[in-house]
Amino acid sequence: MRSFWFLALACWVWLAAAADLYKVLEVSRSASETDIRKAYKRLSRKYHPDKNKEPDAEKKFIEIAHAYEVLSDSEKRGIYDRHGEEGLRQAEGGQHHANPFDMFSQFFGGGGRQEQTRRGPTMLSEIEVSLADMYTGKDVDFMIKKRILCDHCRGTGAASDGDIKKCTGCDGMGVKLVRQQVFPGMFAQTQSTCNECGGRGKVIVRKCPHCGGEKVIDHTAHYTLEVRPGMPEGHEVVFEGEGDESPDWEPGDVVLRVRGQKIRGSWRRKESSLYWRETIGVEEALLGFERNLTHLDGHTVQLKRTGVTQPGLVQTVAGEGMPVFGGNGHGDLYVEYNVVLPTSLSPDLKRRLADAFHSTRPKDEL
Template sequence: MVPATLLVLTSLLLLAVLVSAADLYKILELSRSASDKDIRAAYKRLSKKYHPDKNKDEGAEEKFVEIAQAYEVLSDSTKRRIYDRHGEEGLKAHEGGQQHHANPFDMFSNFFGGGHPGQQTRRGPSSLSEMEVNLADMYTGGSIDFMVKKKILCDHCRGSGAASSDDIHTCPGCNGAGVKLVRQQIFPGMFSQAQVTCNECGGRGRIITRACPHCSGQKVLDHTQHYSLEIPRGMPEGQEVVFEGEADESPDWDAGDIVMRVRSRREKGGFRRKEHGLYWRETIGVDEALLGFEKNLTHLDGHVVQLKRAGITQPGFVQTIQGEGMPVYEATGYGDLYIEYNVVLPQKLSPEMRSKLSEAFHGHAGHPKDEL
């Protein structure tokens, strides 16, 4: 009979072996044929998704560490080659029986802009666009779909520009260095050497014998991508929403960002906004300005606001209705609604109306011939 303690220890050891033997490609949701760019993109996406500062789900921190350790191996060409051939045991042997994993939080910081400038990959240009949305969407919050035309890596050659990996060869002119040493005569008997970009490969160090038939060797394709812009309640005017790593792709750089600067669409006769305040211009007649009135105003989200005046309303008078303005962004409460009244005079008066007004204001009836 095997002691229970020994069974427990055996089970724990087996579990540890299974964890350490996890497929690093599966952790990053990649195939074994993934390119270096694919590996970087997968790490960027997954590390952001499971970062403990943003993801509070149970197990997110362990997943974040696991992703960082997988990236540490697969992003290193030597470690990846050993792992592909010999697995985890081969890596342990290569590192002298110990695995020195980098701090996953330092790796994340370095990858997203920290660390030493010399260690950063070149970043492509970002794009900035203005987007106008309905003020109602900024009041209630919502989601707006839009499309962007951009360049993406050819899905056939993954940005190499070659029909297959067998069509990529080391440049014979520079032996893969990308540069050549050119000897120039200064004057008889004296020469100088200068380093110039290889004219055969354009400095790439590789030549392609057969171009990719899908992109004609251009490495990138035109693509229209659909996006969804989330608008929170009370979003400030001019706020920029960043879609990280979604700008034009290229094998020569990491994609920049798509930045959308959001503003409310100006509509004639509609609500106007200033920070948390909303402004509305209401037109009333002379009778309403003198005698008072009750009106209903339909707000941006469809609810009704009652406009009520009991006394005389002067042209240009501004009424403040508290708590009916814009939602306060990332907080509770609302701003105020300001109603500016515009009094419209009639184009002309009938004799009867003129007589009544004259009697009301002057104490006697006006004469019909006085009508304009």
């Protein structure tokens, strides 16, 4: 085990006593077992010292493990709610505390006793964000419709705990033994799932009025997606354990696939490069020009040409592309020039073009 564990075990209770266990797990006092389990799952991963190198991460990890050990046990939670940490210490009377690292391994199946917990399906959704938001970064709110445990019956499907009774058809075993005669004087005994309780061993005598005994209800969940600068097209962000809930499985994940909005005639992107099409007139194409291009975040990029600009010419502006995702710097910006010919020439434009061309011709051709 870790060398620090022996010292940490001795002061574990003292560390946790200074904090409200519900606040440690960032849940309310009315939190369900599922809420507590999800909070431990999220926070223990966040503060595990193998991944989090902050100075107080290990201490925080131990506090989270202690809070989960207490609040996930209905008896310990009841004592804590009534009498606090002091009452809990008296009730435990020096009882051995679980090793927080062993608890983490068992919870995530990384060692020790592994729980064969069924996982619900993964929910995949796509969200479109503007290219400007992918350039600068932004928090984007979105909603997903899913099913959650009924907040009235907490997934039992019964109006109250007293409305859950032992199945009389199988005597709470979940299976029935059927005796069939094979030959005269010879019988065979088979086992089948109880058709009255569906193998659960319990029946509901009065259904929950809120969910009608379905155990789950429809819910619209609100989330915030952190769009980081330079996030790639099709990048997937995983919200762990936020899928459909059921009393029969652990919630799966919500996977959000990020797509950039496609706007005709606007900016285009390929990885860390940006593409822009600039339209210029024949005078600018022949005589040169200076223009200001407003970038995705509002800053100005100067476009300048002193010579002849051929239609379709692509000018490279270094460092003005998308931010490099997870790295430093920016890609490049590629500006393609589209030359538009006028339907007619004004006298002033004719004179200017004539002056430009004649001024460059040899004197013997004048």
